[in-house]
Amino acid sequence: MTAMNAHVIVVAGAGPAGMAVAGTLAKAGHEVIILNRDIKFGGLAEYGIFPSKLKLRGGLRKQYWELLEQPNVHYLGNVTIGNGKDLTVEDVRGLGASAVVFTIGAQGTKAIGTEGDSAKGVYHAKDVVYHFNRLPGFGDRPFDMGKHVAVIGAGDVMVDIAHWLVRYKKVERVTAIVRRGPVERKYNPKEIRAVCNNMDLEGIRKEFDRIKDRMAAVGQKADEVFKGLTGEFTKCEPKVSETKMGFQFLASPKRILVDGHNRVRGLEMEDNRLDPKGEDTVAVGLKQYYEFPCDAVVFAVGDKVDETVGLPYKGGIFVTNPNKTGNDPDDALFQAYDEAAGKVVEGVFLAGWARKASEGLVGVAKRDGDWCAEVVERYLATKSAGNPTKVVLDRLHTLLKSRQSHPIDVKGLRKLEAAEKAHTGESDCIGEFKYASNRDMISLIERGRA
Numbered sequence: 547m548t549a550m551n552a553h554v555i556v557v558a559g560a561g562p563a564g565m566a567v568a569g570t571l572a573k574a575g576h577e578v579i580i581l582n583r584d585i586k587f588g589g590l591a592e593y594g595i596f597p598s599k600l601k602l603r604g605g606l607r608k609q610y611w612e613l614l615e616q617p618n619v620h621y622l623g624n625v626t627i628g629n630g631k632d633l634t635v636e637d638v639r640g641l642g643a644s645a646v647v648f649t650i651g652a653q654g655t656k657a658i659g660t661e662g663d664s665a666k667g668v669y670h671a672k673d674v675v676y677h678f679n680r681l682p683g684f685g686d687r688p689f690d691m692g693k694h695v696a697v698i699g700a701g702d703v704m705v706d707i708a709h710w711l712v713r714y715k716k717v718e719r720v721t722a723i724v725r726r727g728p729v730e731r732k733y734n735p736k737e738i739r740a741v742c743n744n745m746d747l748e749g750i751r752k753e754f755d756r757i758k759d760r761m762a763a764v765g766q767k768a769d770e771v772f773k774g775l776t777g778e779f780t781k782c783e784p785k786v787s788e789t790k791m792g793f794q795f796l797a798s799p800k801r802i803l804v805d806g807h808n809r810v811r812g813l814e815m816e817d818n819r820l821d822p823k824g825e826d827t828v829a830v831g832l833k834q835y836y837e838f839p840c841d842a843v844v845f846a847v848g849d850k851v852d853e854t855v856g857l858p859y860k861g862g863i864f865v866t867n868p869n870k871t872g873n874d875p876d877d878a879l880f881q882a883y884d885e886a887a888g889k890v891v892e893g894v895f896l897a898g899w900a901r902k903a904s905e906g907l908v909g910v911a912k913r914d915g916d917w918c919a920e921v922v923e924r925y926l927a928t929k930s931a932g933n934p935t936k937v938v939l940d941r942l943h944t945l946l947k948s949r950q951s952h953p954i955d956v957k958g959l960r961k962l963e964a965a966e967k968a969h970t971g972e973s974d975c976i977g978e979f980k981y982a983s984n985r986d987m988i989s990l991i992e993r994g995r996a
């Protein structure tokens with residue numbers, strides 16, 4: 547890459563996908579400006595992955611620091627893009643960069659659509675995860691879980707929530723509410739180790755007995771499946787609470803039941819049966835309802851993108867180009883597309899969970915970012931070199947100043963990291979100390995600055 551054909555690219559979002567895009571493009575010799583809502587980089591690698599997974603998080607952090615130390619990478623945290631935020635999508639497009647890649651994750655919550663879902667004690671899993679990972683805005687907000695918590699879902703996020711409830715909140719009971727049966731559980735058996743010493747084996751056996759005929763109707767043998775499910779309860783982490791964890795299968799919450807103070811007292815549940823669907827099964831409601839008592843409900847059913855950002859949006863996702871044409875037909879998958887205008891949004895790309903909400907682990911988001919960077923490179927190869935970096939950065943800083951924004955650069959991040967590492971006082975954090983508010987972080991960073 548010669549200076550002649552180097553470009554400036556803005557990457558919005560510094561999670562695993564954004565860092566992959568930035569890494570590949572920086573390595574190819576381009577100048578990359580990363581804008582991130584959170585002060586810290588990492589996205590869900592910092593604020594989603596369970597806080598006690600120090601090795602995984604530490605490894606990613608190290609890798610991301612190395613990228614941010616590159617002279618052609620310019621990081622600004624605490625910059626949110628969206629209507630009424632620090633910068634609009636149009637502001638970012640108007641900075642004069644050759645391309646803009648949105649890797650802002652899936653920040654919207656799926657409408658739960660259950661009557662009573664605004665009751666006290668009803669939470670979305672992402673908010674709870676952000677809370678125990680101390681994302682500013684969530685870290686110091688109270689999450690009152692009561693004694694018995696129903697977690698809706700059967701994936702790894704359900705297990706992470708259970709992990710927190712069993713090992714840190716030490717509630718009396720956690721029940722995973724699963725629309726289909728035990729065969730269709732989605733969590734990784736390794737993840738269940740965090741909670742398997744707290745499994746209510748007797749209760750789970752009874753639950754299998756309750757649903758065994760409905761399993762048999764689709765050729766599933768309850769006894770074998772029970773052995774398989776409980777057989778995964780090995781290498782369990784030492785027990786630290788008396789919490790009992792169980793499952794409620796073939797169950798769809800229809801309504802949240804509340805007391806006189808609009809506080810959760812239970813769920814109205816519909817019993818489901820399983821019908822075959824090709825190799826798979828589907829849940830079909832039986833119109834038989836029952837009350838399931840609980841004190842809090844956490845919906846761990848996946849996320850959607852944030853439609854208020856200002857990118858073309860439809861049905862929970864940002865719209866990408868449906869017309870597979872151009873250099874490589876798959877390039878279209880990453881191009882933002884304006885349906886009303888019937889054309890791609892010139893120079894705007896999407897990757898990671900912003901492209902496919904709740905899809906896969908860090909490795910998947912990283913691969914998506916790498917792939918997107920290749921698509922962007924093919925796009926840039928058709929363009930003559932754009933504006934010099936200084937021009938784009940000056941415009942950016944002028945705009946942020948006029949908006950009275952408070953961007954945090956790598957120097958500020960270093961200071962923050964050093965202070966958090968050195969922190970020895972009282973802390974209710976899991977794993978390692980983190981400041982829970984932007985205000986605290988900013989005042990620490992600014993301390994001693996002229």
Ligand SMILES: Cc1cc2nc3c(=O)[nH]c(=O)nc-3n(C[C@H](O)[C@H](O)[C@H](O)COP(=O)(O)OP(=O)(O)OC[C@H]3O[C@@H](n4cnc5c(N)ncnc54)[C@H](O)[C@@H]3O)c2cc1C
Binds near residue numbers: 559
């Ligand atoms: C609860 C939970 C647990 C998980 N545990 C694991 C695990 O143990 N192992 C594993 O490999 N994977 C795990 N994952 C999956 C992994 O975190 C994701 O695959 C990955 O983080 C997605 O990367 P991303 O970059 O697309 O989005 P994100 O990680 O969500 O990053 C988005 C970034 O965009 C920024 N942003 C958001 N909105 C804006 C905006 N409007 N303007 C500017 N910036 C914005 C955010 O600040 C953030 O930095 C977990 C996910 C969850 C939800």
